[in-house]
Amino acid sequence: MKKGTFAKLFSVTTAVALAGSLVLPLAPQTAHADRGVVDLWKAIKPLTTIASAMNTGAHPDDEHSAMLAYLSLGKGVDTSSIIANRGEGGQNEIGSELGNALGIIRTRELQEASKVTNVTLGILSEQIDDPVYDFGFSKSPDETLSKWGEEEVYERLIRKIRELRPDVVIPAFLNEPSTHGHHRAINVITVRAFEDAADPSVFPEHLAQGLSPWQVKKLYVPASAKDYDVRVPVGEYDEIYGASYLQLGEESRFMHKSQGMGRHYDEGPSYNYYKLEKSVVPENRGNTAKEKEPDFFEGIAYTFDDLAEEVKKAAGGGKLAAELSALQKDADRVIAAYPSFARVAEEVHAMLADVRKTKAAVEASGLERAVKQDVLHRLEVKENQLSKASAEALSLVAKVRPETGELVAGQTAKVTVTAYNGGQVKWSQVKLSLHVPEGWKARATGPTSVNGLGYNQTAKAEFEVTVPSNASLFQPYQEPLITADVAVTAFETASVTHVVPADAVAVLPGFALSVSPGATVLNTLKPEEPISVKVTVKNYNPGAANSAISLELPDGWSAEPKSVPVSFAAKGETKSAAFTVKPGSSVKPGQYKVTAVARGNGKESRQGAQVIRYPHIGTTYFVQPAEVAIQAFDLNVPEGLKVGYVSSGFDNIDQYLRQVGVDVVSLSAKDIESGDLSQYDSIVLGIRAYGFRPELIPSNARLLKYVEDGGNLVVQYHKPEDKWKPELAPYPITIGTPLIQWRVTDENSKVTMLAPEHPIFNTPNKITDEDWNHWIQDRSAYNPSKWAKEYVELIKNGDSGEKEFTGTFLTATYGKGTYTYSSLVWYREIPALVPGAIRLFVNMASLKQ
Incomplete structure (x- = not known):
């Protein structure tokens, strides 16, 4: 059959309904039927080899997708991808979820991406709020391993290696200073695991769990075209899939939509390069000279015939070797039967019977323990692959x-x-x-x-x-x-x-509660002002139900009403209850918590169930406490302050400004292009807004005219790829590259105010050193490397042992107005209710000449 037929009739972008078995639980399937001859080929190709490979990375999207597609889809190698965390510390390009909710999204995206390339997936982070957490950008593998718990994450990696027993392991990154600390940490422990996974004295408790030590045969690291041992031809075009392996890899990367991943590549030669870092392959079997290796598996048993040769040399292995060679012939017959479904099914079932017979023979044999375990593992992998091939062939x-x-x-x-x-x-x-x-x-x-x-x-x-x-x-x-x-x-x-x-x-709470706001500020300058809390209740009980809603409060606080009865006629109904919360008479700065409680039908609930639903990942849930986090501190807000906010969709700072009394208007494209901007005391652009609000660049002259006429424009950080150009600012600002070198990752790093008398530090709130305490995750990202002399450098700040940045927080007068560019990570600090960040942001939005 010609490849055009396959390319036109069958889509390889859809996840396989019966994809490879996962180390993680199988993700919910988005495809409900098989995908014909393409998926049949995807299922039978792995029968031709007994080789295996593992790629390790830190975050969802770290996987070397093109290389994985080449090995798994092209060569049939039993391929796995082991990822450390779930990407909780990143940004979200498709919604407002951050933190654990974002980690849930990225996990589902990673599962769907792995299905496209038919890769076995494992994630070292095992639960919500796991120690192996994406805590944000890090410059140091030592910091990363310290925060994750080095012993814990290392044990989990060793366990995955001993479970999956890969012949070849390939960390996705090098341990070099220009690389994310999380990436470097995974390289460090992967390289170390090459020896340790084979050492029975390392995590000996694994033996009690049925996991034996495993010696990886080769370890490769990323390399360049100038210095490599293996060149992977990811640009090869596969006629059956109707795409190159680079293109197939990108189809999996398109699943990482919350990160904006996936690119379109033209057909043509393309390569990934890798260097051999460690090997236990005997010199007479491996690459002994300086010449390049043909592939990762030079000197490693690749087919059943190769395995038979190895077993033949072991005591008692002669007869077993013949049975293993017979399995090679079985696999050849399966491939020869393609694309006839019925003939493939017959050959697959014949091979499945032979694999089971060979397993029994191996178990009964006198092979030494290590050899027996190796052969049995490969036969078990093959048995699982044959079951999947059977399902495809039988339709x-x-x-x-x-x-x-x-x-x-x-x-x-x-x-x-x-x-x-x-x-x-x-x-x-x-x-x-x-x-x-x-x-x-x-x-x-x-x-x-x-x-x-x-x-x-x-x-x-x-x-x-x-x-x-x-x-x-x-x-x-x-x-x-x-x-x-x-x-x-x-x-x-x-x-x-x-x-x-x-x-x-x-399994969800019978009464799932959501509170609004989820977090808010209590201004201790106005302690008498009540806090309005709305509780929405969804009935998940199967039928009619009654409940009473109340709030659990800090000592000395009160709420009116004390309790609100709600009744539901059917499952899925929602009802709301409104409360007015009054703080205690002598409330002090600090953190407080209000919890919503539903009691009814003999049950009590304090949890909410956030529904997470996107077309590419289906539906899942995040069950979490129904709490209002309250941060009490002193805050001055100018009366009548009116701010126009231009959201990029990546932050929700505007809603927190509204909570503290700022009149915030969300600006539409029409507002920016032709509206009256002079009505706003300030206009604030959300992070990376120029990259995601297409009307901004054509309207930039209007924004600068707004400043020139007396307005106050605040621009939050951008990346160069966000279409940022130095001339977008009234005086040029150039963002530093490479980006990794222009950020401050230590949230506790010392900040020095360079212009302490500037209004931004004094009006309406007096900013002191205390206001730089209790920040979270980072200080700044994508700092400028050059800026015009007209700007006032407001702070200097840097990570320990590094040169401090002075371009993190810049402001300048322009005409009658003020322009401020800030790389501080406001979008993380303000939702976390960091007092100093909120006080300073209000000052920034209140600037007047």
């Missing part, structure tokens, strides 16, 4: 469908498991089974097996699932709560397909 479409994915403790719900035969091979038997967590009950309400299932027929089993009354609430990083197995017998051999629901199945 099995398997689904598990709960009647609802939103459950509450004590609920009973129906779950249906189906297996559809879309192929020409008649199945002799189908068995459907359901799996639920320990303590749950799953009862079949009818038959769970069918004898004989032909083309266009469906087998179905229904189950009643009961959630225990003490069931834990949903954790987004745990394994799916409900899964199914579909066992299909054809050609006298059974294969098993594991299935998960299309979207997350979650």
